[in-house]
Amino acid sequence: MCDTCGCGKPGEFVIHDHSHSHDHDHDHDHDHDHNHEHEHHHDHDHSHEHVHPHSHDHEHGKVIDLNVDILSENNRLAELNRRFFAGRKVMCLNLVSSPGSGKTTILEKTIESLQGSHKISVIEGDQQTLLDADRIEKAGAPAIQINTGSGCHLDARMVDMAVQKLDPETKSILFIENVGNLVCPAMFDLGEHKRVVVISVTEGDDKPLKYPYMFQSSHLCLINKSDLLPYVDFSTDETIRHARSINPSLEFIILSAKTGEGMERWIEWIVKQTEATL
Amino acid sequence: MHELSLAMEVIRIAERESAIIPVSAIKEISIEVGDLSGVEAGAFQSALELLTRDSVLEGANIKIIRTSGTGICNSCNKEFEMHSFMASCPDCRAFPSVVKGGKEFRVVSLVVD
Numbered sequence: 473m474c475d476t477c478g479c480g481k482p483g484e485f486v487i488h489d490h491s492h493s494h495d496h497d498h499d500h501d502h503d504h505d506h507n508h509e510h511e512h513h514h515d516h517d518h519s520h521e522h523v524h525p526h527s528h529d530h531e532h533g534k535v536i537d538l539n540v541d542i543l544s545e546n547n548r549l550a551e552l553n554r555r556f557f558a559g560r561k562v563m564c565l566n567l568v569s570s571p572g573s574g575k576t577t578i579l580e581k582t583i584e585s586l587q588g589s590h591k592i593s594v595i596e597g598d599q600q601t602l603l604d605a606d607r608i609e610k611a612g613a614p615a616i617q618i619n620t621g622s623g624c625h626l627d628a629r630m631v632d633m634a635v636q637k638l639d640p641e642t643k644s645i646l647f648i649e650n651v652g653n654l655v656c657p658a659m660f661d662l663g664e665h666k667r668v669v670v671i672s673v674t675e676g677d678d679k680p681l682k683y684p685y686m687f688q689s690s691h692l693c694l695i696n697k698s699d700l701l702p703y704v705d706f707s708t709d710e711t712i713r714h715a716r717s718i719n720p721s722l723e724f725i726i727l728s729a730k731t732g733e734g735m736e737r738w739i740e741w742i743v744k745q746t747e748a749t750l
Numbered sequence: 751m752h753e754l755s756l757a758m759e760v761i762r763i764a765e766r767e768s769a770i771i772p773v774s775a776i777k778e779i780s781i782e783v784g785d786l787s788g789v790e791a792g793a794f795q796s797a798l799e800l801l802t803r804d805s806v807l808e809g810a811n812i813k814i815i816r817t818s819g820t821g822i823c824n825s826c827n828k829e830f831e832m833h834s835f836m837a838s839c840p841d842c843r844a845f846p847s848v849v850k851g852g853k854e855f856r857v858v859s860l861v862v863d
Contacts, residue, residue: 533777536860538767542759542781543855625752656752659788684835685788718835720846 485630488602488617489637546660549628553635553663557646563749564646565742566662568686569670570679571652574696576604577729578670578738579647580611585739587612590746591644595634597626597651604649614638625656628663645746658685666745672697673706680715687715692723694738699728753790756855757797761805763857768806771862778811778861786819786832786852819852 526537541547557564567575576596583592594615596604605617616638618630631648640646648664650657669690671679674697680687687693693715695708708726715722725741727734764776781798783791795814802808821832825844830837832852838845 527771530861533861533863534773536767536771536862538763538857538859540763540857541855542756542763542857545759545762623755625755627755659752659756681836688835717845 485621485623486619487630487634487637488605488619543659543661546628549632550661550663553628553632554665556635557663557665558749560640561643561750562640562646563644563742563746564648564662564664565745566648566650566657566664566667567670568650568654568657568667568690569652569672570654570675570683573652573670573672573675574729575649575652575670576607578694578696578727579649580607581729581732581735582647582739582742583608583611583613585735586645586742590743591641593638593640593644593646595626595631595638595646595648597630597649599623599651620651624651624653625660626650626662627660631662643750645742654679654683654686658683658689665749666691668692668694670694670696671711673700673704673708675706677707677711678714680711680718684718687718687722690719690722692725692741695724695726696729698726698733699731753794754797754801756789756794757801760798760857761801761807764807764860765805767860768862773860773862775863776807776810776860777863778813779807780813780815780858780860782815782817782854782856782858784817784819784852784854786835786849787855789855791816815858817852817854820850821847822850823847 528535567579569575579594586592592613594605594608594613596608596615596617597620598604598617599620599622601619602617605615608615616634618626618634620626620630626648635646648662667690669686669692671693673695695711701708712724715724723741725734725737727738729735760779760781764779768776783789783794791814795812798812802810802812819832820829821837822829823839823842823844824846826839826842828839828841829850830840830847832847832849835849837847839847
């Protein structure tokens with residue numbers, strides 16, 4: 473399901489098992505086998521949506537009626553991820569945003585606040601580099617990096633494989649930081665409990681109207697970099713109004729990961745979600 | 751460009767089906783793309799055309815069926831054509847509405863030899 477990676481054929485992506493190696497001098501020669509499809513840690517029966525395709529004759533050949541949802545394989549794997557999280561009592565959040573909204577900084581500060589009381593692990597998605605996983609590990613949580621190559625989003629299969637390697641602890645919180653992109657990740661359920669869209673005040677308050685799918689599919693919107701509000705033409709009221717015109721039940725928290733303003737509301741929200749999964 | 755990975759998924763579905771029902775050739779594949787599905791139909795079709803080379807879909811006609819969005823007003827129950835999630839009811843101007851159609855994204859059928 474993932475896209476073409478810079479290193480080779482379509483369908484390839486790379487998971488860097490950060491928790492076991494800190495050797496960053498590797499050269500990405502990618503001569504190892506990437507063909508892990510169906511190496512899942514759950515039991516699954518491979519039953520696909522269609523039962524017995526109906527076929528009938530057509531003047532130009534035989535017509536086979538399928539009616540298969542193109543995202544059905546991703547959705548099936550997402551459901552298996554969801555069941556795995558439920559069984560292990562792992563509360564999983566999928567953080568999505570455009571690049572530069574401050575997702576990684578928010579996560580660093582969140583880890584700082586929660587690590588005394590909660591077990592946390594992180595899956596980092598980026599096209600290239602281990603930079604974000606490095607930052608998360610420095611903040612004190614185990615992290616695994618998925619490099620999607622030229623791929624623009626994470627999918628349920630990548631998360632399944634990353635979760636196997638990361639092996640999150642029972643009764644813990646798993647954050648997935650998706651590839652910075654407000655378009656493509658919207659369609660791909662990863663099996664998360666809640667989707668959190670991050671927007672920063674330097675981006676423009678019409679963003680929810682421009683990228684409706686992401687705001688429509690999210691549960692919570694973090695408006696980050698509130699410390700910069702005096703310097704930019706950004707109206708939080710307008711943003712909330714626009715986003716609610718797409719998704720009336722969307723919740724909002726205005727915060728600054730840099731100064732810590734509003735972070736306590738975000739932490740409270742996470743704790744509430746975590747308690748709900750126990 | 752998630753359309754590329756979606757197109758790869760279509761190739762996988764076609765491969766899986768042609769393994770279940772042995773066919774000599776797939777002549778046509780029909781795909782329904784709803785206007786509110788989040789898929790850009792033109793980009794998706796181009797990506798699929800590109801990927802069909804050396805696949806079971808090589809030479810197959812790609813038929814894209816567009817489905818327009820429909821919504822049902824939460825206030826007055828009117829069904830109306832919905833061009834975006836922000837659309838309010840054309841009759842009573844109320845918002846929000848429930849999306850009824852237009853999110854479809856599926857392989858409808860294959861024509862095989």
